[in-house]
Amino acid sequence: MKTENYIPQKAKIIKKEYLCDDVISLRLKVLGRKSFSFLPGQFVMLSVLGFGEVPIGITSAPKEKRYFEVAVRSVGMVTKKIFTLKEGDYIGVGGPFGNGFPLSEIKGKDLVLVAGGIGLAPLRSLIKHIAENRRLVKSLTIFNGARCPEQLLFRDEYSDWRDFSEVSLSVESCDSSWKDCVGNISEIFGRTKIKRGSIMIVCGPPPMFDPVINHYAGKSVSESDLYFLLERKMKCGVGKCQHCTCGELYVCLDGPVFAYDKIKYNQEAFK
């Protein structure tokens, strides 16, 4: 049986980059470990002694095991402190936790990823995984929305992604130089047709879920092929602290990735 002692492993920040004004990307190397294995869609607990810990999704490709990357948005005390850390500083790491994306279910299928804001961060791990295993899926479509062009994360990677996927962007506010969709992400849904029988994975703020369900669930995407990554503020990652429960489910153990048909009637999942 798995044992958890809640002692963070020491990791070194080997790279720090700003993705936008309030989001940074950190590349972390866990000390004393040759490899750090994880699945796309899993999360870690990042901890700064004296400040606390927070659950954060992994953004890098699982093939690279010497280090991993995370994207952190500055919102609370711990994440603000993480912002002040520099390359060469140390940070605590717990995990990885959670089930990750349904890698065996997407095999050979048309895959559509729907990202809102920082929801792109965990999906990037999957995108990079597909970049290295292009035959994994039949096709890849990425819908990515943000408040404004500056808030679109990993902007300098989109041209690489377009080599093996179709990337559609939308922003809620912009100036006249913006050529893509304007409005919330559901603007893209009307403009871009997806193939029947596609698998869709959605990661973003809860207000984004309803438009996705209304537009796709049980229509071009079957309910069992539509996945949501749910965000909760876990304090343990191992199903004890109760902060992430949705009815009978634990986001940290049973999720964070859930098929829509499994949570459709769960009144706490989409609250």
Next chain:
Amino acid sequence: MAKIIYDTQIGDFLDHLAEEYAVFLPTENNPRSFSAQFKFGRYQKGTKPILNYPLTVLPPKEFIFPAEDVLFKYQKEQIIEAKPQKQIIFGLSYDDLEGIEKLRKVFEVPVRDKPIVDKLENTILIAIDRYSPPGSISFDLYLQEIEKGVFVAFVGSKKGKTLLGKGKFKDHKIQVPTIIFKKDPLLNDPNLSMAFKKSKDHPIWSELSKKCFGCGICSYVCPLCYCYDVKDKPEFGAESCGVRCRTWDSCLLKNFAETSNHNFRTELKDRIYNWYFHKFVRMPKEFGFSGCVDCNRCVVYCPAGINYRKVLKRVLDDYKKGLKK
């Protein structure tokens, strides 16, 4: 043959135990305290132990899962794991023993929680009650009071057996009465879990939310509420040193299900429902038992006078009425 010990000999037994272990037992509270009369406290050698007490304000979970438990200390970058002390919890009632047993399961599966399992492994449980010892619940020693001041010892473990040598237990040929501990039959109702699962839209939750203060007392005094928060406490004046603590939390508190941009249970009625849902749906599904040992503490200490038995009864009755329709 039964091993017998008399109330007058228990102080001496405890004195011997206290030489080797930190012993905790029911003690009388400060008489000026407005809350409970009794609480678990450290045994002081030579003091007269309390062998009959109605209910302690906090259940003995506080020695396994303390209100504030140090997970580790840190000094600059160095982390020092907390080590559990060898302890005895003496004088647990039947239901408190059951509470500890269930808490053990909660922290053992599906992931083993090392700090708590370590504490349990370093803890000896000695229960006292008038009921016959439980068959399915583990203990080290169980003292059944068969008449006033006369206790029959039942051994539940190797450790418990060696402890017999520390007291003046004597062999006697006597008939030990069988007294079965009975819970409120509501708690054994086979429909209980399904009734709560289907009762999200029952009007009772919004009715309760008008009375309930959302203060979380019921969680703190419950032997089987175990949700928690994790906090770092730096030392003032030496901020590179401090401790990371696990602290009691309550799902009734407003910010319990808050994330960086959303609160998933803003309404008190949803939080009250979740409190019951955890005990009577999620825990039975996860562990095969409910999260209530019927100890009555949440009834005694609820400032709003909410009684879970009334809630259970109404939810069950309405569910059964619905089935008949």
